[in-house]
Amino acid sequence: MTHAEFHRRSIDDPQGFWGEQAALIDWQTPPAQILDYSNPPFRKWFVGGTTNLCHNAVDRHLAARADQAAIQYLSSETGEARSYTYAELHREVNRCAAVLRHLGVKKGERVVIYMPMVAEAVFCMLACARLGAVHSVVFGGFAAHNLALRIDDAKPCLLICADAGMRGGKPVPYKHLVDAAIKEAKFPPPKVLIVDRGLDADMRLVPGRDEDYWDLRDDFRDAEVPVTWLEANEPSYILYTSGTTGKPKGVQRDVGGYAVALAASMKYIYGAGDGKGAGEAMFTTSDIGWVVGHSYIVYGPLIHGMTTIVYEGLPIKPDAGIWWRIVQEHKVTTMFSSPTAIRVLKKQDPEWLKKYDISSLRYLFIAGEPLDEPTSRWISDGLGVPVIDHYWQTETGWAMLTLLPGIEMKPVRFGSPGFPAYGFNIRVVNELTGADCGPNEKGVLAVVPPLPPGCLTTVWGDDDRFVNSYFGQFKDLLYSSSDWALRDADGYFFILGRTDDVINTAGHRLGTREIEEALQAHPGIAEVAVVGVADELKGQVPIGFCTVKDVSRIADAAGREQMAQECIAKVAELLGAVAKPHRLYFVNSLPKTRSGKLLRRSIQALAEGRETGDLSTLDDPNSLEEIRKAVGR
Ligand code: ATP
Ligand code: MG
16 A cells, blocks of 8 residues: 555545554453544544553553563663563552552542653653553653643642753752742642652652652552553643743643554554564653653553663763664664754764664654754765654644655655655645645645544643634634645655744745755754844844854854855855845854754844743753854843
8 A cells, every 4th residue: 555545545534544543452442433523623533442551551562572671771871771571561550550549649630740761750651541640741851930830730639750860960950840849839739759769869858748659669569550441532641832832732632542543653654563562672762751752752662562762861971872872782673863863963973873783773763843954864874774754743642744664665855754644634725815735835734623543632621722722723624733834746745844933024934944954055054043033124034043063164253254155155045145144153052942942932032132031941051142142132
């Protein structure tokens, strides 16, 4: 079957298509109805079916592969390395579930998990799923205030944290931030469970509120906690969008649809065999705090019966070969990373890509941000492995645009995340009229509902916000991705940036992404950010910030000027004079969120002399200081 035929079938006959995919997971009671779309844009998949994510990720594999590794945990920060078979994972999850139950966690209750990349974080997620509780993992890089906002929205009965994480060899306190967040929160959880890693000697437990995980785990060493079966549409978790734009939304996910969507994606998208999983390992270099971590560090590979790598550490510590050493050691078959991380590696010696035996690796998947062509070529040439860019959002839970190696591997086209994934009826539409765009015409990427299984079911506690933020832009009921896209004559899609990242210069509308791509075509450029700043004459003009591969080229003013001229000429050549950045600044690093997304709004604010706004997700404050200095604020 071709990609196109597979996709067509999923759109023409969603009930038949997803009814078949439902067999990829275990059901306690099979669904009575595959799709209920009587209340658009809300939809219910697998109505009446009862199942459980923890059962599908853990228990159901015990018969066939109790002794196969389920989790390989390693930290290049602490030097720890631990392996858990499916039997051991089952044991740990039962202990953990017993601890949570003891602390009052029940079906439907929320549990906030604020943890670094440790195996216990995965146990806690699975334990919540086992009990039918709703977890909300908050990324460990968020500051106390953001944690407090999320606590107040989710109103958890329990918060689970570690004493500390480690990043670049330095402890990062978690428990201190939890104390501060709880002080600020209006709905503080009555209980806090602490997984003490022994990294913070000053940590103090609050009597009556704080509990020690290791003590309680001892009390429940042999506990067996039965799975709580949930109706397919009951909530499994809340995950707040990373908040690159505006106030975070609590993306609510279901149980049955999510399990089926992930199981299917492992097979068709990640090409991970036929659901047997043995001998397959997935290494996703994200964090459990992001959707990529939920879907492809935790649930996806485990539902498929694979081994998943849980890695705490940077891609370049102890050296830039660490990832490839992990691939060699654990015979990783599928890898998933982000453009930002690859660009970090690109600044290192390419010899690291050749140092280890990575012959087990079939594909490297990339998502999260636009993958520019030079970076894509660099990594695919360096590794000799197909690099598959795919596009998705926290909201969708799995890929909307992708190639499907498990069905038909279409040729990679650099800069394109491929074609619509089965289940997603995708259109590119005019932002004002909602009319379909022609080939190579830029518009908003939209999805004709019903959204397929796995996508958000609503915004936690706010159905109106779900309808208005995602389905309110067009007069026909269409899901707006808020991203610009185009489809070329062969059907390949290209993402052109977010709809709020547009520069309006002298009546021309330019995507910041297009200008960034053009700058990146200069071989000396490593990373770029382009923003529009107010201009009396033209409305807005683009200005750019770049990092270079070889800093000796910009060591003096003449070098900088030369480099800037070359880059600006490149933009004029590729996009025309109208797109030429009015100014280019060279910096050592660009301000990004901890998930590696450029903080364009903050850069733009500084460039226009405004306040930067919420910086809680900012990774490295120095990078923003550099921008401030560059623009003379
Ligand atoms: P918020 O919605 O709160 O502003 P966010 O959109 O940054 O946060 P995510 O859901 O993690 O949070 O990111 C999804 C967005 O990332 C997409 O809408 C798109 O802009 C970008 N993106 C993801 N994958 C790709 C890709 N392969 N190519 C281009 N852009 C991508
Ligand atoms: Mg978004």
